[in-house]
Amino acid sequence: xxxxxxxxxxxxxxxxxxxxxxxxxxxxxxxxxxxxxxxxxxxxxxxxxxxxxxxxxxxxxxxxxxxxxxxxxxxxxxxxxxxxxxxxxxxxxxxxxxxxxxxxxxxxxxxxxx
Amino acid sequence: xxxxxxxxxxxxxxxxxxxxxxxxxxxxxxxxxxxxxxxxxxxxxxxxxxxxxxxxxxxxxxxxxxxxxxxxxxxxxxxxxxxxxxxxxxxxxxxxxxxxxxxxxxxxxxxxxxx
Numbered sequence: 001x002x003x004x005x006x007x008x009x010x011x012x013x014x015x016x017x018x019x020x021x022x023x024x025x026x027x028x029x030x031x032x033x034x035x036x037x038x039x040x041x042x043x044x045x046x047x048x049x050x051x052x053x054x055x056x057x058x059x060x061x062x063x064x065x066x067x068x069x070x071x072x073x074x075x076x077x078x079x080x081x082x083x084x085x086x087x088x089x090x091x092x093x094x095x096x097x098x099x100x101x102x103x104x105x106x107x108x109x110x111x112x113x114x
Numbered sequence: 115x116x117x118x119x120x121x122x123x124x125x126x127x128x129x130x131x132x133x134x135x136x137x138x139x140x141x142x143x144x145x146x147x148x149x150x151x152x153x154x155x156x157x158x159x160x161x162x163x164x165x166x167x168x169x170x171x172x173x174x175x176x177x178x179x180x181x182x183x184x185x186x187x188x189x190x191x192x193x194x195x196x197x198x199x200x201x202x203x204x205x206x207x208x209x210x211x212x213x214x215x216x217x218x219x220x221x222x223x224x225x226x227x228x229x
Contacts, residue, residue: 004157033216042118042203042219043158056216090157092217103207103217105150105157 002027004093004106012112013081021076021109025093031055032074033103034066035090043090049074078111086113116141120204120220127194127227135189135223137178137204146207147171147180147187148217153200161189161202194227201225 005024013019025032031050035043045058049068068074072093078085088110092103121136139147146165150158162171167182178189187204204220 035217040222042205042221043217045216045218048216058216092158102148102160102163104160107157 004091004104006089006091006106006109008109009107010110010112012114014114015081015083017081018077018079019081019111021078021089021091021111022073023076023091023093023106024073025091026095026104029093029095029104030072031094032068032072033092033094034074034076035092035105036060037088037090037108039087046076081113083113086111116145116206116208116218118204118206118218118220120202120223122221122223123201124224124226127225129196129227129229130193131227133189133191133194133198133225135202135204135225137187137189137220139185139187139204139206141185141206141208143208144182147178148205148207149176149178149187149189150203150205150219151200152203152222158203194225196227196229199225199227 007022033048034046037043046060047066048056052068063079066076088108090108092105094103117140119138148163149161151161152158162173164171164180170179176191178187201222201224203222205217
């Protein structure tokens with residue numbers, strides 16, 4: 001089975017622009033989470049979606065938004081880009097198993113803001 | 115709030131040496147605990163997990179035991195290989211309230227294994 005896929009792999013944007021990142025979860029997984037990983041740090045939670053509804057949101061400004069589609073794929077949008085938004089954006093999918101949420105990560109999208 | 119603290123790196127070892135990477139956590143309730151590994155230029159891979167106190171997670175020779183009394187989940191391997199060189203992240207998964215499903219990560223520990 002294919003793992004979590006993300007597109008594009010790399011992206012270079014200018015300050016003030018807008019960007020859309022895409023994620024396809026593992027087949028059968030209904031939950032998608034987004035994380036931001038700044039160089040040298042651990043990933044920081046941005047959003048979680050389950051069955052097309054937002055289930056959680058991390059401490060990120062309103063410039064960050066996301067949505068999940070009927071096929072469970074997801075998009076992360078970031079408006080008015082800042083230099084500090086440069087990071088690896090990771091998508092993870094999961095299939096709830098009781099109380100344990102094992103998350104499987106994609107390879108990430110490397111965003112550079114200049 | 116919930117948090118994870120893991121030992122600062124980088125850690126440099128010779129092949130076949132014993133590895134310990136310390137991880138402690140602060141959490142309300144009874145979280146699940148995970149170790150993820152990130153190889154250069156790649157995303158995160160789940161290495162092992164434990165869902166309740168005294169559980170031992172293991173995979174590929176790595177082990178970690180969920181110690182509620184010391185709020186710890188230290189990663190160990192008896193004999194490391196060059197191919198184990200990567201960044202290792204300890205993570206906490208809340209199983210309560212509105213936080214279900216998101217992971218809280220430590221800052222990561224970079225391991226380099228020399229032949």
